[in-house]
Amino acid sequence: MVSDFFYPNAGGVESHLYHLSQRLIQRGHKVIIITHAYGSRTGIRCLTNGLKVYHVPMMVVFQAASPPTLYGFFPIFRSIVLRERISIVHGHQAFSAMCHEAIIHARTMGLKTCFTDHSLFGFSDPSSIVMNKFLKFTLSDIDHVVCVSHTSKENTVLRAALTPQNVSVIPNAVIASRFKPDPSMQDPNVTTIVVISRQTYRKGMDLLVAVVPRICRKYSKVRFVIGGDGPKRIDLEQMREKHLLHDRVEFLGSIKAHQVRNTLVRGQIFLNTSLTEAFCIGIVEAACAGLLVVSTKVGGVPEVLPRHMILFAKPEEDDLVEALDRAIEMIQRKEVQPAKFNDELKEMYSWVNVAERTEKVYDAISQTRDPPLIERLRSYYGCGVFVGKLFCIMIALDYLFWVYLEWILPRDEIEPAPKFPYKKFKKMCQRADKEDELQPGVDSL
């Protein structure tokens, strides 16, 4: 697994990487994660169940993303891959330059590659155009791509000009047991609407600013709990000042991952106002915690939740207010039982399922034949009139660089790392647990 985004950075991609790796390890695979160094978190770290994380020293430019280095990353990447005897490289997130580079180098080294896309892109703004070019470059020669929703698949296929058969849809998952509903935390006298998101334009905070005062004016027994932080926070606070809603709207600031559930269970309704969303794990978590979800109908959101858990609205102020009206009515009349959502979702989105389906992708790509270099060059050449030639030069250089590395640092001289004995470790854990049970007073550590 390669991505710029991993813990201690918090977010959807990070937790996806972690949970998927854990499940794959449990299924008997060996998984390592390559990311860049985060502050003092450098070198190699071992996480639960021997999940090894390589923090490659790299400069961070913007929001935890490293700048593209072209070939700078290759030597260290090759050493890691040979040392750990890796056969499949799986990159995550299109924003990550490291992931793109890893995929190109892995192809040069003759490894199988896979890529997971976590976000949606338009086609009209300049940043998307540049991003899409990059994506087209790395994905020209990839074995398989995974997307988190069908909408995201359509988007990726168009952006990178892929064959749709080479793109699988494997959704994200939640650990339903961590989002157990708890009706006792709710305030029985009022209806509480929870909003948890980064407070940015893309998350539709302008809509929220417009909707909150209207709902508060309409219902005297409705409260808002708003979690998260971001540039639009000022607008939200101004709204609260302007409409004198200090006792009705509560701001929690940024929320840590483990506090999310405790915040969610305080409410009966979850409101999502995003303007674009590939999958939106937030609404799944909210439904898991026993909340009725009201969301804008954008991107992959309509695919995510069954109809009885979610109310859709167009990304318009009036429509959102209407949807919230319906939701509040449903809650007050007790027409829905959100507390049961957890059991249903447990079946739908489990990491075991995701790991199983990802494993199938891995199995399929390990059986494919490696194309010769000329075949690879041909696929890059097709990228564009000028850019195709440029890509070919880059790939050819990459290949030469690899041959040079093979000569200066031969394969045999790289010592393979010992495999983490997962089964033995599990047995030891179990034994320790048993001993704990026998001698409750003794600390096992």
Place this chain on the structure above:
Amino acid sequence: MACRNIDQAPSSHAGILPAAPRSPWRKLLYVKQEYPDNYVDDTFLEELQKNANVRQYEYWSVVLESTIISQHISSIVIFVAIFIYLYFGLLSSHALITMGTVGTAVGYGFWDWSNTMLTPDSNYQRRKIFKGAVLFFLTLLGLTPILKTLTEKTSEDTIWALTVILFLANLAFHDYGSGNRRNIKYPGSLSTNAAIFASVVLASRFKTNLHVFGLMSFAVEWFALFPMLRRQVRSISNRGNLALSFVLFLTATTLFSQISPAIVVIYILGMVFLTFVCPFWLIWIQRYKNEIHGPWDEARPKIQHGRSVDNY
């Protein structure tokens, strides 16, 4: 297509007999379907919209719109011609100042009249404008000796090169698009500044204060006030706009025919290319336009009560 149909056999989580007729595929993530993960349905990319917002252009309307650019180019050419006339003594500074003043007065009269016609309720403070104009030209007169000696030590080649660059900047950043006559946009002001700077550089080549003042006042009238008038004419009548373009074109041609016939030929060819060939080119190139829209696009939030939403 090495991995076509990742799992042909019914997947373990689906648990449905292969013999059973397949229920149609649905674009949902929460249901377990007996289709492989890489299944491509017929509905794939159904919601894709191509060129939804593309406007087809009409040749003559584009030709008409292109006059905005040709007028601006003509005005720059005319200014350069006037400088050359002044430089070689073919035009006296008195004549230029008189011409500029009369032109400005007539232009202002027209501007004032059309404004009161268009928006009768607006109350223009003519006194204030007049006071400002007098103050401005007095300041300019006071600054003239300084401007005169500004680039005395710089060689002429540098000056010509600098002027060309500055006029190109003026051409590139001129506010062609907006029809508004009040608010000044940033690139628009950058363009005006470039033109005024070019005029200062040119004016400093002169030997007498009166020449410098003449060219500078003309530059201010020509590059700061005249575009406003042109915008006004365009918003009032198409015919007036065409007539103005033609007058500017003729003026530029006659002025430069005394200086260099070669430049006249290039200028005329350029104008023909700009006015008649470029619109055709634009329409022809439209066929390569490929605008893609779909459900993945960032939605535009619609907010009532007239509040605007600013991006980011």
